[in-house]
Amino acid sequence: xxxxxxxxxxxxxxxxxxxxxxxxxxxxxxxxxxxxxxxxxxxxxxxxxxxxxxxxxxxxxxxxxxxxxxxxxxxxxxxxxxxxxxxxxxxxxxxxxxxxxxxxxxxxxxxxxxxxxxxxxxxxxxxxxxxxxxxxxxxxxxxxxxxxxxxxxxxxxxxxxxxxxxxxxxxxxxxxxxxxxxxxxxxxxxxxxxxxxxxxxxxxxxxxxxxxxxxxxxxxxxxxxxxxxxxxxxxxxxxxxxxxxxxxxxxxxxxxxxxxxxxxxxxxxxxxxxxxxxxxxxxxx
Amino acid sequence: xxxxxxxxxxxxxxxxxxxxxxxxxxxxxxxxxxxxxxxxxxxxxxxxxxxxxxxxxxxxxxxxxxxxxxxxxxxxxxxxxxxxxxxxxxxxxxxxxxxxxxxxxxxxxxxxxxxxxxxxxxxxxxxxxxxxxxxxxxxxxxxxxxxxxxxxxxxxxxxxxxxxxxxxxxxxxxxxxxxxxxxxxxxxxxxxxxxxxxxxxxxxxxxxxxxxxxxxxxxxxxxxxxxxxxxxxxxxxxxxxxxxxxxxxxxxxxxxxxxxxxxxxxxxxxxxxxxxxxxxxxxxxxxxxxxxxxxxxxxxxxxxxxxxxxxxxxxxxxxxxxxxxxxxxxxxxxxxxxxxxx
Numbered sequence: 001x002x003x004x005x006x007x008x009x010x011x012x013x014x015x016x017x018x019x020x021x022x023x024x025x026x027x028x029x030x031x032x033x034x035x036x037x038x039x040x041x042x043x044x045x046x047x048x049x050x051x052x053x054x055x056x057x058x059x060x061x062x063x064x065x066x067x068x069x070x071x072x073x074x075x076x077x078x079x080x081x082x083x084x085x086x087x088x089x090x091x092x093x094x095x096x097x098x099x100x101x102x103x104x105x106x107x108x109x110x111x112x113x114x115x116x117x118x119x120x121x122x123x124x125x126x127x128x129x130x131x132x133x134x135x136x137x138x139x140x141x142x143x144x145x146x147x148x149x150x151x152x153x154x155x156x157x158x159x160x161x162x163x164x165x166x167x168x169x170x171x172x173x174x175x176x177x178x179x180x181x182x183x184x185x186x187x188x189x190x191x192x193x194x195x196x197x198x199x200x201x202x203x204x205x206x207x208x209x210x211x212x213x214x215x216x217x218x219x220x221x222x223x224x225x226x227x228x229x230x231x232x233x234x235x236x237x238x239x240x241x242x243x244x245x246x247x248x249x250x251x252x253x254x255x256x257x258x259x260x261x262x263x264x265x266x267x268x269x270x271x272x273x274x275x276x277x278x279x280x281x282x283x284x285x
Numbered sequence: 286x287x288x289x290x291x292x293x294x295x296x297x298x299x300x301x302x303x304x305x306x307x308x309x310x311x312x313x314x315x316x317x318x319x320x321x322x323x324x325x326x327x328x329x330x331x332x333x334x335x336x337x338x339x340x341x342x343x344x345x346x347x348x349x350x351x352x353x354x355x356x357x358x359x360x361x362x363x364x365x366x367x368x369x370x371x372x373x374x375x376x377x378x379x380x381x382x383x384x385x386x387x388x389x390x391x392x393x394x395x396x397x398x399x400x401x402x403x404x405x406x407x408x409x410x411x412x413x414x415x416x417x418x419x420x421x422x423x424x425x426x427x428x429x430x431x432x433x434x435x436x437x438x439x440x441x442x443x444x445x446x447x448x449x450x451x452x453x454x455x456x457x458x459x460x461x462x463x464x465x466x467x468x469x470x471x472x473x474x475x476x477x478x479x480x481x482x483x484x485x486x487x488x489x490x491x492x493x494x495x496x497x498x499x500x501x502x503x504x505x506x507x508x509x510x511x512x513x514x515x516x517x518x519x520x521x522x523x524x525x526x527x528x529x530x531x532x533x534x535x536x537x538x539x540x541x542x543x544x545x546x547x548x549x550x551x552x553x554x555x556x557x558x559x560x561x562x563x564x565x566x567x568x569x570x571x572x573x574x575x576x577x578x579x580x581x582x583x584x585x586x587x588x589x590x591x592x593x594x595x596x597x598x599x600x601x602x603x604x605x606x607x608x609x610x611x612x613x614x615x616x617x618x619x620x621x622x623x624x625x626x627x
Contacts, residue, residue: 072434074433075431075432076433079431080427081431082427087425088425099315102309103432104433139428
């Protein structure tokens with residue numbers, strides 16, 4: 001598989017603060033990667049490096065190009081929505097469409113108008129007059145009308161209500177994503193995007209602490225709610241995390257045979273959010 | 286559909302010929318134009334409206350008070366006030382020797398646009414100070430940077446539009462205002478027996494004035510280019526209030542110079558010299574024009590040829606080119622900041 005992003009020892013320092021501590025990874029074509037980490041973990045720094053918005057140390061290739069040197073040409077094949085509401089507030093909806101059509105060789109006006117036709121966005125309104133949800137819908141319509149290979153979304157649905165968020169990811173998966181595209185997305189609403197992700201990357205303190213496909217994660221991590229009196233014995237299997245709610249203790253295990261776990265209770269898949277909490281707090285323990 | 290080969294396809298076939306990528310510049314210019322709508326459309330529209338209002342009130346007042354006493358006739362225009370007849374020959378001072386036709390036509394092409402030309406420096410000044418700063422403030426730079434446009438092209442098109450292209454819109458407003466004003470005055474001329482064509486429309490130099498004024502402004506802009514580039518650098522740098530970040534460093538240097546008692550302020554001299562040198566060039570041109578022309582013409586309007594002469598004189602000046610070194614440095618700084626300051 002072709003690598004869309006290749007990082008080797010990718011680092012970034014702001015003064016003495018090392019936001020990114022020499023991370024290495026490869027993101028192949030046709031994946032949807034969720035980048036998950038607490039605020040200040042280095043997610044945005046990593047994405048900014050990939051998008052050519054900042055300079056960095058180490059090696060980084062995006063679609064075979066060096067993003068810091070080649071941002072303009074890279075943007076022919078890479079799209080991004082960094083943060084909500086970055087569209088120019090003083091422009092009208094149709095003026096933004098005209099602009100993108102004028103500067104982007106891979107933009108399809110027809111596709112964009114079709115997406116917008118499904119929304120209630122009035123084409124002659126100024127962006128500052130639209131609701132936050134509409135601005136996001138417009139930005140997504142613009143981005144999905146560009147035939148790019150890599151789409152980077154950094155908290156694209158922050159502050160939007162649940163219906164907009166659901167609609168956003170449904171459109172992304174239903175109308176846009178295919179095997180020739182890669183999507184990298186960060187969000188705090190991990191549960192909501194879990195079902196669309198193919199891979200998860202956990203970032204903590206400027207380091208990639210976990211990067212695996214969701215299928216592998218489902219196999220590797222199991223959680224078991226302990227049947228009465230069995231919690232003590234389960235400690236022998238080195239659970240990475242334990243949580244007690246209403247007198248019931250739930251343990252999370254890394255790479256333990258399912259048959260062994262069944263002795264303590266029914267093993268279940270660990271949700272991405274729970275897994276993140278387990279790994280992050282586990283690392284601190 | 287056999288003839289659908291585009292020019293670029295044909296060009297691409299010609300071996301070794303690289304088409305410069307200028308295709309996106311009209312779109313970038315259009316964006317700047319839309320961004321500057323207040324300064325380029327709303328403000329001049331208000332000024333033009335007020336100017337016309339003043340003109341109409343003036344005409345009505347004049348008509349009401351002196352209406353019966355003015356007689357206009359080509360060749361012998363006379364104004365009768367309180368029974369006394371004044372003609373062109375009686376003009377005193379600055380207007381002595383002027384022909385009324387020239388005064389009228391020049392007033393309606395040049396002077397009437399004064400209000401619009403007055404806002405031009407403000408539009409240029411604040412558009413340059415705001416352009417890169419506003420992108421950062423409203424975070425839209427993240428959207429602009431998601432497009433395949435280099436930061437160099439972004440900064441240079443913003444600079445080029447706001448310095449050179451945007452002001453042409455204001456000059457065009459001036460031209461439109463002249464024409465509307467002349468339409469308004471026409472029936473008044475007719476009412477007093479004059480020929481509007483001979484007195485006003487015929488001699489009115491509005492096309493030549495448009496090119497002359499715009500061209501001369503461009504030459505001035507080239508002279509003060511380092512100052513204008515400094516403004517866009519402040520716009521790229523300022524964490525807030527770009528006006529303060531543009532002005533305070535200059536004041537700081539002036540204060541430092543006065544504390545160190547280095548004599549005349551070098552920086553103020555450098556800033557002032559951009560205007561002074563341009564002024565010398567224009568003075569020469571006017572002096573020359575006055576010598577060459579008939580004695581009876583004293584009011585000079587800018588002509589396209591003057592702008593060309595001024596440009597040639599500027600290009601031959603060493604001070605002009607020293608200034609452009611600073612222009613280059615400031616623009617490079619603005620591009621660098623646009624590129625890496627997130």
